[in-house]
């Protein structure tokens with residue numbers, strides 16, 4: 637992932653960047669929105685999580701995730717290297733702590749794309765984090781997107797939809813909700829939120 641510097645940052649000099657967490661049910665379009673935002677603003681830094689999930693076709697180690705086995709993930713947890721971690725639909729996911737803290741200390745805005753459990757943990761440990769919930773236009777559209785992506789087996793889709801019901805019920809815990817009707821619009825709104833004081 638490309639490094640950022642204050643020189644290329646979209647952050648106005650009088651704004652103190654903070655941590656933004658983007659969450660929402662599986663399939664709502666979090667990765668799509670973030671990828672679009674980063675094509676327009678490649679200088680925005682996105683944390684790369686560690687996961688025990690196997691890579692999907694096209695996913696690259698160190699770019700989309702750090703793909704690790706159970707033993708390596710155990711070590712990351714035991715050594716305190718994760719800012720937060722959670723089990724989601726049968727796999728573990730966690731945010732490498734050092735990289736996030738380094739960026740914040742350098743005065744750069746930081747974006748995490750993580751699940752509800754992780755968002756709750758971040759809120760507990762970093763009370764000025766901004767929590768953004770990405771919602772689908774409807775339940776039917778969420779099912780269509782998750783199924784249409786074609787990356788999960790039917791039983792995994794069922795697990796993710798069960799988790800989605802819990803995540804949708806937690807929307808009120810977030811500071812802001814964005815409805816993902818248009819990827820371009822939501823990406824723009826997300827960037828605006830990230831740059832607000």
Ligand SMILES: Nc1ncnc2c1ncn2[C@@H]1O[C@H](COP(=O)(O)OP(=O)(O)OP(=O)(O)O)[C@@H](O)[C@H]1O
Pocket residue numbers: 660661662663664665666667668669781782784785816817818819
């Ligand atoms: N606004 C949108 N309109 C129509 N389709 C969309 C929209 N946003 C995303 N999609 C599609 O929905 C599918 C799921 O998107 P994506 O993989 O980004 O979801 P996600 O929230 O990151 O899921 P997960 O949490 O499972 O990783 C993809 O096929 C994507 O192209």
Ligand SMILES: Nc1nc2c(ncn2[C@@H]2O[C@H](COP(=O)(O)O)[C@@H](O)[C@H]2O)c(=O)[nH]1
Pocket residue numbers: 659660661662666685686689720721722724729730731732749750751752753754755
């Ligand atoms: N708590 C965390 N959740 C994370 C992290 N990285 C990703 N995720 C979330 O997991 C699910 C499933 O992701 P997928 O790539 O397998 O579809 C999704 O909600 C992600 O946002 C993390 O570091 N911590």
